[in-house]
Amino acid sequence: MPELLTTEEAATYLRLSERKLYELVANGAVPCTKITGKWLFPKAALDRWLAAGLAAPAALAPPPPILGGSHDPLLEWALRESGSELATLPEGSEAGLTRLARGEVSMAAIHLHRLDGDDDAANLDAVASAPGLYDAVVIAFARREQGLLVAPGNPLGIGDVAGIAARRARLTLRPQGAGAQLLLLALMARAGIPLNALTTVKPVCPTGPDVAQAVRAGRADCGIATRSVAQAAGLGFVPLTVERFDLALRQRDYFRPGPQALFAYLRTAAFGERAAEFGGYDVSETGKVRLVN
Numbered sequence: 001m002p003e004l005l006t007t008e009e010a011a012t013y014l015r016l017s018e019r020k021l022y023e024l025v026a027n028g029a030v031p032c033t034k035i036t037g038k039w040l041f042p043k044a045a046l047d048r049w050l051a052a053g054l055a056a057p058a059a060l061a062p063p064p065p066i067l068g069g070s071h072d073p074l075l076e077w078a079l080r081e082s083g084s085e086l087a088t089l090p091e092g093s094e095a096g097l098t099r100l101a102r103g104e105v106s107m108a109a110i111h112l113h114r115l116d117g118d119d120d121a122a123n124l125d126a127v128a129s130a131p132g133l134y135d136a137v138v139i140a141f142a143r144r145e146q147g148l149l150v151a152p153g154n155p156l157g158i159g160d161v162a163g164i165a166a167r168r169a170r171l172t173l174r175p176q177g178a179g180a181q182l183l184l185l186a187l188m189a190r191a192g193i194p195l196n197a198l199t200t201v202k203p204v205c206p207t208g209p210d211v212a213q214a215v216r217a218g219r220a221d222c223g224i225a226t227r228s229v230a231q232a233a234g235l236g237f238v239p240l241t242v243e244r245f246d247l248a249l250r251q252r253d254y255f256r257p258g259p260q261a262l263f264a265y266l267r268t269a270a271f272g273e274r275a276a277e278f279g280g281y282d283v284s285e286t287g288k289v290r291l292v293n
Contacts, residue, residue, distance in 0.1 A: 003043050010041035014050075044129075051131035063250075065258045068105035069096025070179050071207040072245060073228050074278050075109060075141060082265030084258045090207050094177030100248060101132035106258060107249040109141070111179035113186045123246045124291045137254055138291035139247045139263070145227040145280035146183055148238040149208075149215050158222055158238055161187045165197045172214045172223035173204045179243070180208070180224040187240060209233070227280025242282070246290060263287060 031045035071090035096108030174181035208225030212233035230237035
């Protein structure tokens with residue numbers, strides 16, 4: 001089936017009459033585009049539209065006041081200080097988006113990375129193409145430094161991911177689908193290093209503070225986390241990238257009390273001062289709407 005469907009093809013695909021399809025078009029209820037006077041229907045958009053109707057009909061109750069996805073120290077502090085009353089469920093970026101699509105969380109904190117290196121739009125592309133998130137919005141939280149946490153003074157002299165393999169350093173991993181793990185895989189792919197070339201330790205570390213604890217306890221020589229985590233733990237830090245850390249939620253949930261309390265607090269001077277204190281954050285675009293799906 002072609003990617004762009006005619007009215008007849010779209011009606012057949014949706015199992016509707018052409019008259020009913022025209023009614024949906026007239027009401028703006030179905031994704032379509034008009035080219036030289038002819039209606040065309042992107043099949044991928046129709047698929048997302050159908051999936052969204054199943055996953056999150058308007059009649060469903062509001063999602064629980066939980067922020068899923070990735071963990072971040074500054075975000076955790078802001079949630080508490082803002083009085084948002086949002087709980088956290090840090091399982092990783094991809095898990096957060098899955099829960100958001102299912103209506104199991106109100107927001108998802110994400111920092112995704114791709115093998116092709118085009119990371120600036122990775123969060124937006126993931127939300128825009130996710131089944132069930134046709135009505136999502138992405139809000140910028142911060143740009144933050146991600147790198148390798150190492151012992152104070154970096155005794156092994158690790159400078160990048162290639163250095164992990166060269167020095168046979170013990171690396172602690174993050175969960176599958178976590179942004180830090182996606183970053184590791186992307187950097188290794190660009191460097192031409194297979195994962196089995198690294199010496200890894202178990203169990204995996206769900207969050208950055210867990211990585212810090214593994215390094216401080218001597219169970220691992222290094223692991224990926226943010227500069228703020230390294231600074232709080234008194235560990236060395238080898239910068240690898242500056243990434244976008246965003247918040248995804250449904251447009252209808254944006255105006256609920258919890259998210260509004262958080263977003264209002266992100267505009268305060270106190271938030272900017274604490275970001276500078278934590279270290280490794282650029283909050284110049286905080287609160288900016290990056291995507292309306």
